[in-house]
Amino acid sequence: MPMIENPWPTIDLHVHLRGTIDRTTALDMARQNKVHVSMGNFSAAGGYAWSSFEEFLTVYDQVGRVVRSAEDIYRLATSYLCRCASQGTIYVEFMLSPGHSVENGIPLKGQLEAMTSAFDEARRSTGIEGGLIITCVRHRGPDEAIFIAETVLTNMSSSVVGFGLTGNEGLYDAAEFKGAFQIAEEAGLGLTAHTGEWRDAASVLQTVEQLNLSRIGHGIRAMENHSIVEKLVERDIGFEVCLSSNVALGACRSAGEHPLRKMIEAGCKVSLATDDPAFFGTSPINEYEIARDVLGISDEQLVQISLDAVDMAFCSPAKKILLREKILNHLHLHHIG
Numbered sequence: 001m002p003m004i005e006n007p008w009p010t011i012d013l014h015v016h017l018r019g020t021i022d023r024t025t026a027l028d029m030a031r032q033n034k035v036h037v038s039m040g041n042f043s044a045a046g047g048y049a050w051s052s053f054e055e056f057l058t059v060y061d062q063v064g065r066v067v068r069s070a071e072d073i074y075r076l077a078t079s080y081l082c083r084c085a086s087q088g089t090i091y092v093e094f095m096l097s098p099g100h101s102v103e104n105g106i107p108l109k110g111q112l113e114a115m116t117s118a119f120d121e122a123r124r125s126t127g128i129e130g131g132l133i134i135t136c137v138r139h140r141g142p143d144e145a146i147f148i149a150e151t152v153l154t155n156m157s158s159s160v161v162g163f164g165l166t167g168n169e170g171l172y173d174a175a176e177f178k179g180a181f182q183i184a185e186e187a188g189l190g191l192t193a194h195t196g197e198w199r200d201a202a203s204v205l206q207t208v209e210q211l212n213l214s215r216i217g218h219g220i221r222a223m224e225n226h227s228i229v230e231k232l233v234e235r236d237i238g239f240e241v242c243l244s245s246n247v248a249l250g251a252c253r254s255a256g257e258h259p260l261r262k263m264i265e266a267g268c269k270v271s272l273a274t275d276d277p278a279f280f281g282t283s284p285i286n287e288y289e290i291a292r293d294v295l296g297i298s299d300e301q302l303v304q305i306s307l308d309a310v311d312m313a314f315c316s317p318a319k320k321i322l323l324r325e326k327i328l329n330h331l332h333l334h335h336i337g
């Protein structure tokens with residue numbers, strides 16, 4: 001793949017592995033694994049179709065069912081990492097919800113080995129770095145979350161850097177997942193959770209406090225309450241902001257109305273991420289371009305977003321030094337900053 005030179009090296013801290021399955025790959029894996037996928041999941045434009053967040057989750061789960069082997073997981077991860085590297089991405093943290101794949105016959109150990117092999121192969125062939133965030137799924141309940149946290153620890157792999165909470169924010173309070181997060185925290189994993197995408201500002205602060213998070217997925221509704229934003233800034237909480245996702249799922253009416261600029265002005269530590277790139281037709285570079293072209297975020301601010309992303313990343317301090325060097329070398333070459 002030819003390298004594309006960008007003004008800013010990009011980082012993607014919030015991308016669900018199953019969210020990288022594009023239509024072609026979904027149909028290919030469905031055929032290969034003899035899994036039925038309803039054509040009703042697809043849009044006429046070549047992507048996926050849904051009309052509400054709940055329907056999105058259903059389509060998403062149905063598409064995810066095509067993944068039936070550790071080789072499929074390896075293929076998805078390697079493909080996304082190499083594609084990102086070819087567009088100037090230097091680091092990716094994947095979110096993987098192992099419960100679905102265990103149900104589909106892929107043991108957790110096999111999933112983790114496939115991810116580690118994918119990171120090794122992508123690093124070897126492109127230089128991109130990565131890490132894995134194991135996520136429990138909110139609407140599948142706290143019992144499964146504890147089971148996942150315990151199972152991950154007994155099958156620990158060097159690629160696992162974090163633990164997270166995804167799924168339908170409308171179901172279960174974050175506090176119910178405290179047990180699972182404590183297990184992950186004691187194991188030294190970084191902690192993040194989806195919050196403030198749908199529920200209000202107060203729930204964002206509660207989730208941060210209850211689960212002792214250093215990062216949050218989305219968190220945009222925190223902007224509705226100034227004193228809560230101040231508290232999140234004081235705690236140096238990192239926001240994983242996903243512009244295309246927020247618009248595609250209706251959390252924001254349009255990219256132009258997204259609070260990213262206000263978040264930066266309020267002193268929030270933000271990164272830009274793709275969430276489910278195959279579903280939202282996006283990529284790390286596309287998210288940075290939307291921030292620049294639609295929201296008027298400057299090149300210097302976008303470089304700061306990448307540096308903040310390094311700060312927020314769950315990887316080792318040594319890897320952070322390497323990533324910062326990559327960004328600063330790039331700046332030197334392009335005379336930015």
Ligand SMILES: [Zn+2]
Binds near residue numbers: 014016166194217275
């Ligand atoms: Zn997400």
